[in-house]
Amino acid sequence: MPAISFKSVSKTYSTSKKQTGPLVRALDEVSFDIQPGEFFGLLGPNGAGKTSLISILAGLSRATSGSVHVHGSDVLTDFADARRKLGVVPQELVFDPFFSVREALRIQSGYFGIKKNDAWIDELLENLGLADKANANMRQLSGGMKRRVLVAQALVHKPRVIVLDEPTAGVDVELRQTLWQFIARLNKEGSTVLLTTHYLEEAEALCSRIAMLKQGRVVALALTSDLLASSNSNVLRFKIDKDLPAELAAKARITGRIVQFPAQNANDIEQYLAAVRQAGLVAEDIEIRKADLEDVFLEVMAKNVTHSEVLA
Incomplete structure (x- = not known):
């Protein structure tokens, strides 16, 4: 099942x-x-x-x-x-401002009919780095700490x-x-x-x-x-200090100074680097790596064009 x-x-x-x-x-x-x-x-x-x-x-x-x-x-x-x-950790930070962390977890336990759950609550607090915040009011916590409490609430009923x-x-x-x-x-x-x-x-x-x-x-x-394994591409990665020409930029994934091109073979790599030189740019920290999940994700999204979101 x-x-x-x-x-x-x-x-x-x-x-x-x-x-x-x-x-x-x-x-x-x-x-x-x-x-x-x-x-x-x-x-x-x-x-x-x-x-x-x-x-x-x-x-x-x-x-x-x-x-x-x-x-x-x-x-x-x-x-x-x-x-x-089910234990669900939502995207949004949702919390009750009137209770401490331990009280919030005890109340959450009660929603599932669980009594005397302090041993598991203590384990959750310890493993999620909340032990020193157990008696702190939820309003006093940082965003990261509130996120930890959400995880603990999702797990409190095992x-x-x-x-x-x-x-x-x-x-x-x-x-x-x-x-x-x-x-x-x-x-x-x-x-x-x-x-x-x-x-x-x-x-x-x-x-x-x-x-x-x-x-x-x-x-x-x-x-x-x-x-x-489905991606046959390698990735050419380097840094530059100026913008790529529009024609090259359209083929690249650019994050700040970091530029990445999908490259099927050595010829692709040579052509990209030659184009960068012809544009008067200097590529630094050049490396070639295997495609990772982000590369595969972008390939899949580019290949799959589905229906319109709005229906008549």
């Missing part, structure tokens, strides 16, 4: 409050299963439908059609069982499935390391993890299998290793 099963999930909504305008299709016949114990990545650009899919999984939104199950429990007809099996929706957005390196060490431990102990992130190096390092969404459709679904 899959840990999570999406079957032909579609979601449309009107662009007007009166429900009379054109319909926007956020999800279009999305189907895939996540097996127990998997560390699964759900990737896509902004507006691809990732959060819509997670909202349906968590019972915060209803699919227009299709079904979703969590360890066999339908999220609509068996919603109580499905939600007990869910079988952990859903992380952009859990490290805007947080420091220390939290990322602490969080991933703990989540990786829970995954090794049998928890299923579903991760959405724009930090593709995290997905490459953590996820054994990945689905990519574009405009509400699954455009790739494979083992991470197979996705990486």
Whole structure:
């Protein structure tokens, strides 16, 4: 039995409050299963439908059609069982300003009918670097600390499935390391993890299998290793101090001074470097590397042009 099963999930909504305008299709016949114990990545650009899919999984939104199950429990007809099996860390920082960290976790435990949960709460506080903040009011915490509390709240009832929706957005390196060490431990102990992130190096390092969404459709679904192996490209990477000519820039991925070109062979590399020299530019710190998940992601997004988002 899959840990999570999406079957032909579609979601449309009107662009007007009166429900009379054109319909926007956020999800279009999305189907895939996540097996127990998997560390699964759900990737896509902004507006691809990732959060819509997670909202349906968590019972915060209803699919227009299709079904979703969590360890066999339908999220609509068996919603109580499905939600007990889920722990969801949302993108948004949501907190109650009237309670301490420990009180918030005790209250969260009560929502699931769990009493005398302090031993597990203490373990969560220790592993998420919150032990010294246990009695601090939520209002006193930094954004990164609030994010840690959200993770603890999602895990307080020991869910079988952990859903992380952009859990490290805007947080420091220390939290990322602490969080991933703990989540990786829970995954090794049998928890299923579903991760959405724009930090593709995290997905490459953590996820054994990945689905990519574009405009509400699954455009790739494979083992991470197979996705990486599917790219025949190497990447030419160097730094420059001036802008590339527009024709060259259109073929490159540029981040500040860093320029990267996909290169199939040595001839491609020579042509790019020659073009840079002809433009009167000097390439520094030149290196050639294998394509990573970000490169594969950009290739997949460029190749897959799907339906219009707005329906007549």
